[in-house]
Amino acid sequence: MGALASRVNPKAAKDAILSRYKPGTGFGTAIFDAHNGFNELNQYLMLWNVAYQWNRGSRFAFNQYHHWVRCLVRSEPGEPAHVIHSKEGITQGDCFAMSLYGVVLIPLASRMREAIPKALQPWYCNDAGVARKVMLNAQCLDYFLMKFGPAYSYFPEPCKSHYICKAEDEPAACQAFESFGLEINHSRG
Incomplete structure (x- = not known):
């Protein structure tokens, strides 16, 4: 037993205990792309x-x-x-434009965090991301961004968006996005 204990990496064991990943749940990261809103921004x-x-x-x-x-x-x-x-x-081409566009999207990002607080939601200009179980990720795109985004000059394009997950989670991910009527690209790694 002493030889086995010496081979176990304590950091890996701690990471496995703290991990939120559960196989087959569609756990992954969605990267949502939007239509270039710079030209249509109010x-x-x-x-x-x-x-x-x-x-x-x-x-x-x-x-x-x-x-x-x-x-x-x-x-x-x-x-x-x-x-x-x-x-x-x-x-476009104005160095200040990306900062301004990001500030315009602050209320949208804040509302999405209030509506779906369990999903990790990083934003960068007109690209949003969500990491969690697939149903929360699909809800962020369908329930929130597709409905409320246009009011903030944010026009999501699911066909240009990607969902990244492990191979065993891909069937659950495909089914979840299809249940909302969304066609999204899937990839691994």
Whole structure:
């Protein structure tokens, strides 16, 4: 018994006890992709959210987006740039745009955490992720993001989203997403 005890890794034994994984439950991670909302973002909603969620950045955002935004596009070197005016969306290529888009999605992410608190939900700009049992992950996409996302200029695209799980959990994962009528890509590892 002493020889066997010396071969057991105490860290691995502790990790096995603390693990939330149960085989066959569809436990995994969903990575949800959304339609590029930068171009369809409501500027007034963005300025409102920035004013209340990120007060220090609000003056800079207001000065940059309270009027028609000018996007300069060059087709040929040495030729004058084409000027495109826009009153909707935020300018892609603007370093500040990703921060602003993230601030706009703070209320959506907060509401989803309140509605489905058991799911781990990391967000990065317009990409959301959920890690837990498959039914919670499917609910996050169907029940929440598909219904409430468009009001926040977040348009999920299940066909571009991925569910990552072990091979023994894939049948349960496929069945859960299909029960909600969602076609999502599945992968392992």
